Amino acid sequence: MNPTKKIIFIATLLSAIVIQPASANALQDIQQRGELRVATDMSLPPSGMLDASMKPVGSDVETAELLAKDWGLKLKFIETTGPTRIPNLQTGKADIVISTLSVTPQRAQVIDFTRAYAGLRSVIAAPAATKISDWTDLKGHAITVTRGTTQDSMLSKDAMTKGITVQRYDDDATLVTAAVSGQAWAVATSATLVNQIKKQNPKLAFEPKMTLTVFDLAIGLKKGEPELKQKLNQWIETNLKNGKLNAIYQKYHGEPIPAEIINRK
Structure with a gap:
């Protein structure tokens, strides 16, 4: 290729790159599509589950339904699991994640989070008659x-200094069985799971005795989407103030959203 043709070729290539239209942002894509795709794990009761007719129900499900209704959009659930929540978002399969997604520094490196729309209270619980303060x-x-839970990590770290023993079970179902049957003197888990234990054995009446920590549950979205993030944050703020998000949470979790979440500025 002679120098003149080479210059023309490069100029044409550069101009083609420059005039490529910028892709629409995520919020514009959602509005133009008229549909909101939400990744939600349907195997995490009471946040996400399927009822007898295989219809999605749960606190995260109703939160997503309220969001789509308020924005005038159709709602499409992208069924996911814990490990695939973020990949579904990053690959564009889902627009947002509403699925008991707690905010962590590691996750914040790869996705963005809204402000918390709910919280998960981690507690030490025991039968009502057990005195723990x-x-x-x-x-x-x-x-x-x-x-392998956060409660396991927290207690194991300080077990020696606090003079306690950590008794481990491989899954929540086995932990619940141990508590309901009276084999567990006390448990460290989510307040939501404590409510399930209480329902299964009202006589023992397991109840939270001490709060270990409160995890922020937020909506996950791709990085670099400031318009979508701002609109989501405004929606969360509005529905925390008007009590709609709290009503959904109370319905499924048996207690209100932690005050730390609602009162946060």
Whole structure:
């Protein structure tokens, strides 16, 4: 290729690159499509589950339904699992994630989060008759946890200094069985799971005794989508103030959204 033709070729290539139209942002894509695609795990009751007729129900399901209704959009659930929530978002299969997604520094490196729309209270719980008010009351006792959970990590770290023993089960179902049958003196888990234990054995009446921490549950979205994030944050703020999100949470979790979430500025 002679120099003149080479210059013309390069100029043509550059002009083609420059005039490529910018792709629409995520919010515009959603509005033009008229449909909101939400990744939600349907195997995490009471946040996401399928009823007897295989219809999605749960607190995250109703949250997504309220969002789509308020925005005048059709709603499409992208069924997901815990490990695939973020990949479904990154690959464009879902527009947002509403699926008990807690905010962590590691996740914040790869996706963006809205402000919290709900919270997950991590507690130490025991039968109503058991007197527990602080760590000294736990000394010399075994606290039951689900293996590999944040509660397991938190208690294992300080077990020696606090004088407690950590008793582990491989899944939540086994932990619940141990508590319901009276095998567990106390458990460290989510307040939501404590409510399920109480329902299965009202006589023991397991109840939260101490709060370990409150996890922010937020909507996940791709990085670099400021318009979508701002609109979502405005929607969350409005529906925390008017009580609609709290009503949904109370309906399924048996307690209100933690005050730390609602009162946060």
